[in-house]
Amino acid sequence: MIFNHGQAKCEWLRKKQEEEKILREYxxxxxxxxxxxxxxWEEFKSERxxxxxxxxxxxxxxxxxxxxxxxxxxxxxMEAFTVEAMLDEIEDxxxxxxxxxxxxxxxxxxxxxxxxxxxxxxxxxLRMNEKAVSARLNRxxxxxxxxx
Numbered sequence: 001m002i003f004n005h006g007q008a009k010c011e012w013l014r015k016k017q018e019e020e021k022i023l024r025e026y027x028x029x030x031x032x033x034x035x036x037x038x039x040x041w042e043e044f045k046s047e048r049x050x051x052x053x054x055x056x057x058x059x060x061x062x063x064x065x066x067x068x069x070x071x072x073x074x075x076x077x078m079e080a081f082t083v084e085a086m087l088d089e090i091e092d093x094x095x096x097x098x099x100x101x102x103x104x105x106x107x108x109x110x111x112x113x114x115x116x117x118x119x120x121x122x123x124x125x126l127r128m129n130e131k132a133v134s135a136r137l138n139r140x141x142x143x144x145x146x147x148x
Contacts, residue, residue: 007116012044083107086114098147106136113137 020033083104090096099107105126112122119137123130 009044010116012040016040083111086111094148095144098144102140106140109133109136110140 016037020037023033023036086107087096087099090099099110102110108126109122112125113119117125119130119133122128123133126133
């Protein structure tokens with residue numbers, strides 16, 4: 001299974017909030033809680049780096065060169081495994097029209113972003129510069145806002 005960085009971060013944050021609530025109930029100072037949070041965050045980031053370098057990439061898992069396929073949890077009621085599946089889930093005709101004429105690479109970026117991947121993760125998966133990923137998303141967002 002692919003390591004979903006965004007989902008793992010949300011889960012980590014949820015657990016940290018629960019843990020910090022308990023620590024506050026037992027009277028631990030905010031300074032110590034902050035130090036613990038920073039330490040745990042560094043450990044979490046190192047685990048993410050491990051997964052990034054040691055878990056198979058999306059392309060390796062699916063054996064596809066250009067097709068982004070992966071399983072994902074339900075994201076805002078939309079379960080998207082491929083760009084085509086993502087487009088099939090769009091109910092707004094104007095948005096569908098815009099996205100159906102959008103470059104394939106930009107759609108792959110959008111799909112990964114919707115599924116919780118960071119810009120850095122997307123850049124590494126698609127072998128792009130992080131700024132290029134961000135620029136594509138911003139241009140798409142601006143284009144959609146102007147057309148809708």
